[in-house]
Amino acid sequence: MTSKGKLVAAALAAMLTAQLPGAAAAQELKISNFSYRTGPFAATGIPLTNGLMDYFTLLNERDGGIGGVKIDFAECETGYNAEKGIECYEKNKGDSIAVMPWSTGITLQLLPKTNEDRVPIILPGGGNSAMADGKVFQWVFNGPDSYWDAASMMLQSVGGKDLSGLKGKKVGFLYLDIPFGREPIPFIEAKAKEVGFELVLVPVGIKEMQNQSTQWLQIRRERPDYVLMWSWGAMNAAAVNEAIKTRFPIDRLVGTYWSAIDDDLQMAGDAGKGFRAISFTAPKPDAPVLAEVQKHVVDTGKSLSTEDQRAETLYQRGLAVSMMISQGIRAAQEHFGTSEINAEQMRWGMENIDITEAILEEAGMGGMLPPFKTSCTDHLGHSGGWILTWDGNRFQQSEELFHAERDAIAKMEEEGAAAYAEANAPWPVQTCDG
Amino acid sequence: MLFRTGGQFKTSYKEDIALFPVRQDAILLGVVLVLAWIVFPLTASEFVFQTLLIPILIYALAALGLNLLIGYTGQFSLGTGAFMGVGAFACYKMVTLMPWMNPIVAVLLSGVFSAGVGVVFGIPSLRIKGFYLAISTLAAQFFLVWIFEKWSWLYNDNLSGAIEVPNLTAFGVVVTAPRADSVMTYYVILAIATLITWLVMNLTRGALGRSWKATRDMDFAAELIGINLMKSKLTAFALSSYIVGVAGALFVFMWRGAAEPALFDIPLSFRILYIVIIGGLGSIMGNYLGAVLIVGLPVILGTVPEALGLEIASARIEQINLMIIGALIVFFLIVEPHGLARLWELIREKLIRWPFPH
Numbered sequence: 001m002t003s004k005g006k007l008v009a010a011a012l013a014a015m016l017t018a019q020l021p022g023a024a025a026a027q028e029l030k031i032s033n034f035s036y037r038t039g040p041f042a043a044t045g046i047p048l049t050n051g052l053m054d055y056f057t058l059l060n061e062r063d064g065g066i067g068g069v070k071i072d073f074a075e076c077e078t079g080y081n082a083e084k085g086i087e088c089y090e091k092n093k094g095d096s097i098a099v100m101p102w103s104t105g106i107t108l109q110l111l112p113k114t115n116e117d118r119v120p121i122i123l124p125g126g127g128n129s130a131m132a133d134g135k136v137f138q139w140v141f142n143g144p145d146s147y148w149d150a151a152s153m154m155l156q157s158v159g160g161k162d163l164s165g166l167k168g169k170k171v172g173f174l175y176l177d178i179p180f181g182r183e184p185i186p187f188i189e190a191k192a193k194e195v196g197f198e199l200v201l202v203p204v205g206i207k208e209m210q211n212q213s214t215q216w217l218q219i220r221r222e223r224p225d226y227v228l229m230w231s232w233g234a235m236n237a238a239a240v241n242e243a244i245k246t247r248f249p250i251d252r253l254v255g256t257y258w259s260a261i262d263d264d265l266q267m268a269g270d271a272g273k274g275f276r277a278i279s280f281t282a283p284k285p286d287a288p289v290l291a292e293v294q295k296h297v298v299d300t301g302k303s304l305s306t307e308d309q310r311a312e313t314l315y316q317r318g319l320a321v322s323m324m325i326s327q328g329i330r331a332a333q334e335h336f337g338t339s340e341i342n343a344e345q346m347r348w349g350m351e352n353i354d355i356t357e358a359i360l361e362e363a364g365m366g367g368m369l370p371p372f373k374t375s376c377t378d379h380l381g382h383s384g385g386w387i388l389t390w391d392g393n394r395f396q397q398s399e400e401l402f403h404a405e406r407d408a409i410a411k412m413e414e415e416g417a418a419a420y421a422e423a424n425a426p427w428p429v430q431t432c433d434g
Numbered sequence: 435m436l437f438r439t440g441g442q443f444k445t446s447y448k449e450d451i452a453l454f455p456v457r458q459d460a461i462l463l464g465v466v467l468v469l470a471w472i473v474f475p476l477t478a479s480e481f482v483f484q485t486l487l488i489p490i491l492i493y494a495l496a497a498l499g500l501n502l503l504i505g506y507t508g509q510f511s512l513g514t515g516a517f518m519g520v521g522a523f524a525c526y527k528m529v530t531l532m533p534w535m536n537p538i539v540a541v542l543l544s545g546v547f548s549a550g551v552g553v554v555f556g557i558p559s560l561r562i563k564g565f566y567l568a569i570s571t572l573a574a575q576f577f578l579v580w581i582f583e584k585w586s587w588l589y590n591d592n593l594s595g596a597i598e599v600p601n602l603t604a605f606g607v608v609v610t611a612p613r614a615d616s617v618m619t620y621y622v623i624l625a626i627a628t629l630i631t632w633l634v635m636n637l638t639r640g641a642l643g644r645s646w647k648a649t650r651d652m653d654f655a656a657e658l659i660g661i662n663l664m665k666s667k668l669t670a671f672a673l674s675s676y677i678v679g680v681a682g683a684l685f686v687f688m689w690r691g692a693a694e695p696a697l698f699d700i701p702l703s704f705r706i707l708y709i710v711i712i713g714g715l716g717s718i719m720g721n722y723l724g725a726v727l728i729v730g731l732p733v734i735l736g737t738v739p740e741a742l743g744l745e746i747a748s749a750r751i752e753q754i755n756l757m758i759i760g761a762l763i764v765f766f767l768i769v770e771p772h773g774l775a776r777l778w779e780l781i782r783e784k785l786i787r788w789p790f791p792h
Binding site (some may be wrong): 076090091186206 | 480481484485489583593594595596598600601613690691692694696697699733736737747748749751752753
């Protein structure tokens with residue numbers, strides 16, 4: 001009765017077990033990227049994934065991979081669905097040197113498994129900010145900057161380095177009401193108390209993402225001096241449009257990493273002029289790396305990107321993130337004296353990334369991301385970021401490189417990590433020398 | 435031939451009302467149970483556990499709960515996802531407030547909370563039915579998910595607003611996801627699913643089940659022959675929500691390991707509704723068949739190109755997959771509008787008569 005259902009499942013499952021992929025082909029380092037080229041966030045996922053992929057294709061085509069070993073940058077489509085994320089993880093954990101889930105939700109589910117499976121998770125500019133603590137979160141790398149870093153830099157961009165410009169002001173915080181959007185609230189609240197500005201929280205439910213009229217009515221009523229915006233996907237364009245419609249001065253609206261999306265602002269055009277967002281990468285359409293990509297990847301027909309896309313922030317962020325990972329691979333290869341590193345060695349490599357100006361120049365990425373270093377205790381690097389301003393056509397990068405306020409954040413990171421370890425006891429914690 | 439019923443004589447009432455009057459059905463069930471209890475756990479890989487066996491069982495259990503309500507009692511509900519959420523959050527609160535509690539007991543108790551909530555949202559069913567009732571259960575869906583988001587006590591003021599499952603042991607072994615062995619969680623889920631399925635099978639054949647069916651078929655006629663509609667409807671809501679709540683607790687504690695409130699939103703309710711409709715309304719086996727089709731098949735299809743050695747981009751596989759599943763749903767519903775369970779019934783009838791059509 002209940003049974004025949006299981007019977008069918010059985011037969012199929014039995015077939016599957018026999019066929020499931022075992023070891024990967026030798027001589028390749030596999031990185032599993034959980035892409036989201038489909039689903040509600042595809043507009044973000046496509047350019048980003050193309051950028052990530054094109055950089056590894058470039059390394060494979062031009063240099064024959066890293067240290068003589070090709071990189072197998074394998075995509076597994078999730079459509080931003082956490083269930084698919086588990087599927088992708090189980091399918092790829094065995095033969096990958098790293099997985100990139102691109103989702104806080106998926107990462108939270110995978111986190112406890114990584115201690116046993118021993119596969120590093122790379123989650124650039126995402127996840128919980130406390131994951132920066134390398135002692136507790138041994139297997140996660142969400143650098144080069146966390147969301148608390150972003151919040152700190154965004155506040156600096158409106159209030160000056162010491163935030164004194166915010167004293168007595170009113171700051172609105174418009175955020176997507178999911179873990180991603182709530183992440184920076186404790187930091188901003190702490191700052192509000194410390195500096196003395198009033199914080200107005202304006203949550204946007206995931207269902208109201210595309211219709212924020214009530215939220216903007218509230219903003220109009222409250223008349224904040226600045227609005228910080230924690231948005232992505234379909235929420236960006238709607239927020240910018242509502243801001244224009246309600247005549248909120250757009251140059252007082254500051255977005256987070258994933259708000260700086262060209263396509264979303266393109267629709268607003270000139271009316272969006274002055275919109276700002278923080279970013280740990282800067283778009284450099286003239287960077288030598290783009291010419292290289294054009295020559296080795298695009299012209300040989302190995303890229304899925306379009307010309308417009310390659311000039312955009314997200315695509316170039318994809319390139320920069322891949323470069324960061326490739327540095328991790330290189331570090332591991334040098335340290336262990338082997339080109340074919342395994343996942344455990346990759347973890348060491350990610351802990352010892354040292355990106356200098358010279359390395360950036362060599363990669364043809366001068367100025368595309370700030371130099372930074374990771375360590376056993378600090379998995380992020382805290383590279384800092386630039387403010388990108390929309391000029392009606394493209395995002396332009398600020399002169400000044402912002403740096404998050406480390407002291408306050410480091411303390412919060414430590415507390416957050418300790419709380420996580422306690423809630424998930426027994427949780428293995430690594431010790432770091434020096 | 436395989437299903438020849440000739441020679442199976444019933445000599446007592448007891449035999450006649452047995453759960454499986456036809457011997458072959460019982461044998462088949464035995465085979466399936468052996469597969470589920472012995473063969474799969476011994477042979478399945480981690481991937482099969484995590485993406486096929488465990489989710490199929492959990493979804494089937496949730497669908498079983500919903501089927502009691504829709505298929506057996508005729509009360510339409512769109513709040514399944516939220517009731518699963520009640521189970522999951524209740525379980526989370528219990529194990530964090532009372533860490534000494536056995537997690538399996540906590541899972542079974544968490545259903546009690548969702549049953550309570552289910553009864554409250556079932557009260558409108560005494561006055562309204564059909565689409566109107568569906569809308570009032572939809573209200574449960576909005577209201578409960580809103581509560582999960584706003585009431586931070588429910589998720590212990592976790593910064594991210596998500597519940598994360600702590601490591602819990604039962605009888606000295608870690609049983610909660612994600613730290614536990616998949617075999618362990620699988621057996622826990624299988625035991626609970628088997629137990630509940632067996633109970634429901636008997637329940638639906640008994641007095642209570644008959645009063646549900648009478649309510650479904652014509653409620654005022656049922657009332658005229660002396661069935662207490664209030665009792666029949668509310669017990670259906672309670673039991674259905676209980677099972678759904680247990681499935682929700684299993685969903686988070688034995689499989690996902692972490693959950694955001696948005697997980698329990700309408701898409702989850704619809705997914706379970708699909709399983710019920712495609713599996714077959716008013717059928718117990720149908721829930722399992724439906725779960726295999728809706729939950730298992732996409733995973734299996736996704737591995738086909740790789741197994742065949744075809745190089746297809748992952749995003750394209752995903753899109754082809756969606757199309758195939760969509761087409762299959764339409765196909766199965768056209769071939770047999772009463773669902774997969776009915777399809778199996780027809781095949782079985784044919785087998786019994788084989789090789790003589792009529």
